[in-house]
Amino acid sequence: MRVADLTVPGRCLVMGIVNVTEDSFSDGGRWLDIDAAIAHGRELVEQGADMIDVGGESTRPGATRVDAAVEAARVAPVVAALAEEGIPTSVDTMRASVALAAAEAGVAMINDVSGGLADPDMYRVMANTDLPVCLMHWRTVQFGDAAGQADHGGDVVADVRDTLARLVDNALAAGVARDNVVLDPGLGFAKSREDNWALLNHLPEFLAGEFPVLVGASRKRFLAGVRADRGLEGVPADADPATAAVTAISAQMGAWGVRVHNVPVSRDAVDVAALWNAGGGRG
Numbered sequence: 001m002r003v004a005d006l007t008v009p010g011r012c013l014v015m016g017i018v019n020v021t022e023d024s025f026s027d028g029g030r031w032l033d034i035d036a037a038i039a040h041g042r043e044l045v046e047q048g049a050d051m052i053d054v055g056g057e058s059t060r061p062g063a064t065r066v067d068a069a070v071e072a073a074r075v076a077p078v079v080a081a082l083a084e085e086g087i088p089t090s091v092d093t094m095r096a097s098v099a100l101a102a103a104e105a106g107v108a109m110i111n112d113v114s115g116g117l118a119d120p121d122m123y124r125v126m127a128n129t130d131l132p133v134c135l136m137h138w139r140t141v142q143f144g145d146a147a148g149q150a151d152h153g154g155d156v157v158a159d160v161r162d163t164l165a166r167l168v169d170n171a172l173a174a175g176v177a178r179d180n181v182v183l184d185p186g187l188g189f190a191k192s193r194e195d196n197w198a199l200l201n202h203l204p205e206f207l208a209g210e211f212p213v214l215v216g217a218s219r220k221r222f223l224a225g226v227r228a229d230r231g232l233e234g235v236p237a238d239a240d241p242a243t244a245a246v247t248a249i250s251a252q253m254g255a256w257g258v259r260v261h262n263v264p265v266s267r268d269a270v271d272v273a274a275l276w277n278a279g280g281g282r283g
Helices: 034-046 068-084 096-105 122-129 156-174 193-201 203-207 221-228 236-253 263-278
Strands: 013-019 051-055 089-092 109-112 133-136 181-184 257-260
Touching: 013 034, 013 263, 034 051, 034 068, 051 068, 068 089, 068 096, 089 096, 096 109, 096 122, 109 122, 122 156, 133 156, 156 181, 156 193, 156 203, 193 203, 193 221, 193 236, 203 236, 221 236, 236 257, 236 263, 257 263
Parallel strands: 013 051, 013 257, 051 089, 089 109, 109 133, 133 181
Antiparallel strands: none
16 A cells, blocks of 8 residues: 555545544544444545544543553454445554554554654554555644644744654654655644644645645634634534635645545535646546
């Protein structure tokens, strides 16, 4: 399996999120039942997702880590069921043992929000499974809780760029194939509202690099702030229109993929971007 095998010709990939957790900020507990999670994965594909990102541990602000065996027991059956139906999946985990269990179940990508730093065995598992990997930026003293604002040295764009380069070097040194690397700037992970907008403003710089880029802005707090600025209160799902706007712009600029909760609106946004870029050459 290579990143090229997952890439969607002519448009940005849509990665639908299935949280098999009790406490995710967006839908905690809704898909904790394995059968419900599998059904939700199928539903997201029917709605236009190209791939399903399966996670068994929340990284929301205030989250507490779950036991590795519990995390693996949550994600592996979902991955296996979806893979059996030909649905590509990624596993959202910071643990090498969970990544390995998902690989044995048929996962197509390892998506590590710590960029391989949370578990000393992760790079080895990434290399040995020979799967595509997504390395995300997250500056923290303790992986597990995305709350707070890290010190990015006064320049979050430079910090993310330089840190991602180091993560790539780590992965390649461990034996991960160069054509199996995707990068994620880590929107919302220990970053201020201003940090997140700065990263999106500089997205073309990241897209111009060697590696494909996954954008994960869905329902993040800084997008909820768009409505809050107008005095409107709401729940995380109320940020879906703002998420779709980020999706459309990211896709139009050339992002490899977007990771989203609400697939229908973001798939529409991706298709609009593809038609826009084609200039009438398709559709």
